[in-house]
Amino acid sequence: MTARPIAVVGASAAGLAAAETLRRSGWRGPLTLIGEEPHLPYDRPPLSKQLLHGAWEPEKLRLRTEEQLAPLDLDLRLGTRATGLDVATRTLTLDGTERLACAGIVIATGVAARTLPGADRLTGVHTLRTLDDALALRGRLTKGGTPASEGVAGGGGTRQLVIVGNGVLGCEAAAVARELGHEVTVVGIEETPMAAAVGTDVGTLLAEEHRARGVRLLTGAVDGFDTTPADPADGPGPQVTAVRLADGGTPGSRLPADTVLVAIGSRPAVDWLTDPALDTTDGLRCDAYCAAAPGIYAAGDVARWDHPAHGRPLRFEHRMNATEQGMAAARNLLAELAADGLTDTEDGTPAQERRPFAPVPYFWSDQYDLKIQAYGLTAGADRVETPVRDRAGRRILALYGREGRAVGVLAAGLPPRQIRALRAVVADPLPWEEARERIAAATAAG
Numbered sequence: 001m002t003a004r005p006i007a008v009v010g011a012s013a014a015g016l017a018a019a020e021t022l023r024r025s026g027w028r029g030p031l032t033l034i035g036e037e038p039h040l041p042y043d044r045p046p047l048s049k050q051l052l053h054g055a056w057e058p059e060k061l062r063l064r065t066e067e068q069l070a071p072l073d074l075d076l077r078l079g080t081r082a083t084g085l086d087v088a089t090r091t092l093t094l095d096g097t098e099r100l101a102c103a104g105i106v107i108a109t110g111v112a113a114r115t116l117p118g119a120d121r122l123t124g125v126h127t128l129r130t131l132d133d134a135l136a137l138r139g140r141l142t143k144g145g146t147p148a149s150e151g152v153a154g155g156g157g158t159r160q161l162v163i164v165g166n167g168v169l170g171c172e173a174a175a176v177a178r179e180l181g182h183e184v185t186v187v188g189i190e191e192t193p194m195a196a197a198v199g200t201d202v203g204t205l206l207a208e209e210h211r212a213r214g215v216r217l218l219t220g221a222v223d224g225f226d227t228t229p230a231d232p233a234d235g236p237g238p239q240v241t242a243v244r245l246a247d248g249g250t251p252g253s254r255l256p257a258d259t260v261l262v263a264i265g266s267r268p269a270v271d272w273l274t275d276p277a278l279d280t281t282d283g284l285r286c287d288a289y290c291a292a293a294p295g296i297y298a299a300g301d302v303a304r305w306d307h308p309a310h311g312r313p314l315r316f317e318h319r320m321n322a323t324e325q326g327m328a329a330a331r332n333l334l335a336e337l338a339a340d341g342l343t344d345t346e347d348g349t350p351a352q353e354r355r356p357f358a359p360v361p362y363f364w365s366d367q368y369d370l371k372i373q374a375y376g377l378t379a380g381a382d383r384v385e386t387p388v389r390d391r392a393g394r395r396i397l398a399l400y401g402r403e404g405r406a407v408g409v410l411a412a413g414l415p416p417r418q419i420r421a422l423r424a425v426v427a428d429p430l431p432w433e434e435a436r437e438r439i440a441a442a443t444a445a446g
Contacts, residue, residue: 003030004101005075006333007092009082010108011035013043013319014300016063017326018106023072025334025352029103032075034082034094036109039131040064045319047134048172049366053179054142058131082109087277087293103342104333107273107284107298108326111266111317116164122225123235125260128169137173140259141180158182162243162255164222165263166193168365171206173261175367178213185216185255187243193217194365198374198398198410199384205396205412209370218255221246226254266317268302283315288356290329295336297329308358309428310377310407318363328357360427361408370394373419376408376426383432387439388414397422399439406435418443 006022008015011033019033035041042061050056069076077094084093085105092100113127126137141159159182163170166188177184190196192203193210207217223246227238240260245253270280277293279285283304286292290305298305300322304315332354365372381400388397388411395413399406407429409422421442425435 004090004103005030005032006104006106007032007034007100007102008106008108009034009092010110010300010302011037011039011041011076011078012108012110012300012322013041013063014108014110014322014326014329015106016041017323018108018299018330019072019074021327021330022334025331027334030075031072032077032100032102034077034080034092036079036081037130037132038079040066040069040078042131043319044129047131048128048169049176051131051134052128052138052141052173052176054138058135061131081272083272085273085275085278085296087275087296090295102295104295104337105297106326106329106333107292107296107302108300108322108329109269109272110301112269113262113266114264115262116222116224116264118225119260119262121237122227122240122260123230123237124240124258125225125262127262128173129266137259137261141177141182159259160257161185161259161261162187162257163261163263164188164243165261165265166190166217167263167265168194168197170261170263171210171367172365173263174210174215175213178210178215179368182259183216184214185218185257186210187218187220187222187245187255189219189221191219196379198372198378199381199400201384201386201389202372202396202398202410202412205389205391205394206367206370206372208391209368209394213368218245220253225260266301268304268315270302285313288358289332289354290325290357291332291336295333295342297333299325299329303329305357308356314377316361316363318361320362321359324359325357328355331355332357360423362423370412372410372412374408374410375423376400376406376429377402378408378410381408385436387436388443397439397443399425399435401432401435402429404432405429406432409439414443 008018041063083096090102113129119125161184163186166186174184192200195203223244226242230239243255268283284298286305288306290297301317304313307314335352335354378400383401386398398410400408411419425438
């Protein structure tokens with residue numbers, strides 16, 4: 001048995017799945033799990049929903065307790081940053097000084113929130129990616145406000161929240177803030193919310209839902225912030241008082257705000273990967289087996305890998321993909337190490353062959369009492385049809401195509417059985433007309 005550990009970099013859903021799969025698959029050597037945050041692995045989707053709302057406390061997001069992690073016999077390094085990787089020797093640098101030579105590595109560092117110049121120095125301006133981010137924003141939103149009824153703002157203590165960015169995160173946070181009774185303005189470069197992710201028809205339905213709940217939706221680019229000296233009790237930097245739009249002279253271009261959420265997307269956490277043997281263009285480039293280099297694999301939001309069914313490199317920031325890819329990367333790493341004679345698992349356990357990772361992507365978004373669910377690829381489509389579009393009933397079904405094949409499907413307001421049946425339509429991209437017929441049959445059977 002080699003004395004070198006397998007290291008999983010990123011104590012995330014993907015990282016945890018990788019660590020557990022390594023043990024389940026027979027790895028009995030040292031196993032190190034490295035996390036930049038001080039927290040045990042936790043679930044991220046509830047950050048912008050239940051936790052931000054105050055319905056859940058941080059303990060409910062925890063994926064495993066210390067007692068549940070104990071059987072894994074981990075060398076658990078929380079609050080530790082990976083700052084470098086030598087690919088040829090599979091050696092990690094931790095916190096700039098410690099060197100950790102590894103038998104194999106799974107990289108699951110996820111993504112980091114994008115922000116605006118100077119925003120990190122201002123009191124009242126937030127991003128929303130980590131547990132600490134969500135708790136800080138919740139602290140401001142739960143200090144005041146009374147629950148809002150449909151289309152009517154809340155009462156005393158209401159905050160003026162401006163959300164910069166009208167993608168999935170911005171829309172989810174807007175829904176929570178309105179339910180808490182705050183005045184909410186969402187500013188996006190795209191005219192239709194979430195259009196880049198789900199197309200204009202679905203985005204228009206969402207826009208109508210937000211407007212009906214009292215959210216103000218604007219189109220524009222942000223030029224900067226107005227501030228005033230902050231109360232030292234509130235924060236160290238100047239307090240934000242308004243968001244300035246880039247057009248300057250247009251009425252309403254200065255949006256009063258005491259709280260701002262910058263939700264303009266994310267960037268893969270690959271800045272620490274400077275070895276030229278790695279391609280870090282829009283994530284860590286991997287082959288169909290999730291391998292970035294010999295003995296080095298990636299999983300979750302950070303991985304951009306060759307998807308066998310779609311014939312091109314893809315990167316997903318989806319919760320289900322994180323777990324599934326963490327498991328796949330771990331199994332394939334063990335298979336490679338076994339084939340190279342670098343590890344032995346439990347006696348009698350046969351070495352597995354590596355397998356391509358070919359999931360059917362799935363994501364969901366909860367906004368108010370509307371649940372959106374999608375299978376396959378909805379972004380980057382060159383053709384979109386909505387065979388079901390009932391705005392009064394808040395029901396929609398959209399089919400997404402690319403290069404003559406159906407690659408994604410999205411639904412809201414349909415019976416669960418119908419929604420589950422849609423997965424098979426895009427599991428292996430079908431010709432467009434055949435997919436349309438399958439969709440019609442699936443929805444008629446409901």
